Amino acid sequence: MECCRLKGLQPITASLAPLALQRLPVRSGRSPLRLRQNPRLDLTSRHQVVVRAGLLDFLPSSQPKSTPQSTELVNRLIELSEPTNSGLKASKTSREEIASLAEQLKPFRIRNPTKSPLFWGQFELLYCSLAIATGGPFIRGPAGQALLWGQQLRQVLTRPSTYLNRIEFRGLGLIPGEAKQLGLINAAAGNNFKVTLEAPTIKFGNGADKVQGAKSYPTQRSFEVLYLDEQLKIIKYLPQDVEIDPVLFVQRRVPVEALAATPEAIQQEEAAPSADQQEEEEQEAEPVLA
Numbered sequence: 001m002e003c004c005r006l007k008g009l010q011p012i013t014a015s016l017a018p019l020a021l022q023r024l025p026v027r028s029g030r031s032p033l034r035l036r037q038n039p040r041l042d043l044t045s046r047h048q049v050v051v052r053a054g055l056l057d058f059l060p061s062s063q064p065k066s067t068p069q070s071t072e073l074v075n076r077l078i079e080l081s082e083p084t085n086s087g088l089k090a091s092k093t094s095r096e097e098i099a100s101l102a103e104q105l106k107p108f109r110i111r112n113p114t115k116s117p118l119f120w121g122q123f124e125l126l127y128c129s130l131a132i133a134t135g136g137p138f139i140r141g142p143a144g145q146a147l148l149w150g151q152q153l154r155q156v157l158t159r160p161s162t163y164l165n166r167i168e169f170r171g172l173g174l175i176p177g178e179a180k181q182l183g184l185i186n187a188a189a190g191n192n193f194k195v196t197l198e199a200p201t202i203k204f205g206n207g208a209d210k211v212q213g214a215k216s217y218p219t220q221r222s223f224e225v226l227y228l229d230e231q232l233k234i235i236k237y238l239p240q241d242v243e244i245d246p247v248l249f250v251q252r253r254v255p256v257e258a259l260a261a262t263p264e265a266i267q268q269e270e271a272a273p274s275a276d277q278q279e280e281e282e283q284e285a286e287p288v289l290a
Contacts, residue, residue, distance in 0.1 A: 063110060064118070064229035070108040074232055077101045081127035081250045086153050088131040088140065098127060102234050102248055105227040113225040114188040123233055123251035125153035130247045133237070135167050136200070136212070139179055149173045155251060161185040163195050177204040179212075183221075192238075195221050 080098050084090040090098070113119055125134060132140045134153055144151075148169040156164040163183035170176055181200040185193055199217035201209035227234040230253065237247040 065108075066229070067108070070105065073101050073105050073108075074229070077105070077234075077250060078126065078232070078252065084127055086125045086131060086134065086140075086151075087128040088145070090127065090131075095129060098250065099129065099248060102226055102236075102250070105234065109191070109225070109227050110229075112190055113228040114190065114193050116228060118228050118230060119225070119233075120157045120159055122154060122156045122254045124254055125155065125249065126252050127250040128247065129249075130245075133247050134165065134249075135179055139167060139169075139202075147171060148177065154254070157185070163197075165200075171204055175204050177202065180209075191225050193223055193225070195223065197221060 077098060080090075080094050080101070084094065110116060110118075128134050134140065135144070135151075138144050139148060139151070148171060150168075150170050150173070152168045154166045154168070156162075156166065158164070161184050163185050164180060165183075166178060166180040168176075168178045179200060179202040181197060183195040183197040185195055187194040197217060197219050199214040200212045202212060203209045222238045222240070224236045224238055225233070226236055226248075233251045233253070235249045235251070237249070239246065
């Protein structure tokens with residue numbers, strides 16, 4: 001009876017064997033589907049073993065794996081992005097090449113980047129395809145460049161869901177100030193996440209935060225992670241209006257030793273997960289195949 005059942009499966013095993021033949025125990029005179037260690041395993045379970053063994057070879061890794069090609073693309077992207085003042089000084093040729101490099105890095109994207117510990121941290125903005133999208137037309141426009149010197153654009157993502165965009169500057173090079181916008185990360189899954197943003201604020205010296213454009217907030221934004229590793233994060237803003245172009249952001253992680261003892265940095269350190277929590281998150285990031 002067993003022989004008959006196996007004989008009926010020959011067309012199926014013939015098509016699946018190239019995927020996982022080397023992973024199954026083979027003995028002379030026996031079918032590759034005979035599993036010596038579990039003789040009670042039914043045919044359905046055997047079928048699942050073959051399918052899983054083949055599919056997992058084609059899934060992207062949950063950890064970044066550097067290759068000569070990806071390293072070359074990342075280095076070139078940083079080289080092009082660094083001198084652009086976060087996109088303000090980027091030429092048309094540079095913009096086109098940066099966009100192309102970002103797309104070329106997508107095949108190297110890790111699995112479920114929004115579940116990775118690398119998703120969190122503090123990043124400096126190297127490039128934005130729409131320069132005034134970070135800070136608005138006043139701060140990032142000609143007037144802001146003339147009055148607010150030394151602008152440093154940072155983004156801080158703090159567990160479990162805090163999103164902060166910050167621009168530090170000095171008015172005429174003398175008065176310290178900052179503009180910031182807080183948000184809440186939600187609906188993070190796979191390569192995409194959404195952020196509910198509050199109204200941005202700006203302050204000079206020890207003055208109070210002044211809310212800007214409160215009538216337009218809160219609002220929600222959708223993003224896609226195009227690439228993520230220990231050094232770089234590339235994300236794309238996905239507008240709901242099809243007539244609006246997506247916005248590309250190239251961000252570089254700020255090394256821990258370079259971080260000042262800001263309240264956000266202290267909060268992020270306190271909220272950092274333990275080794276056990278990181279292991280659980282990595283397991284959650286793994287896909288589950290039926």
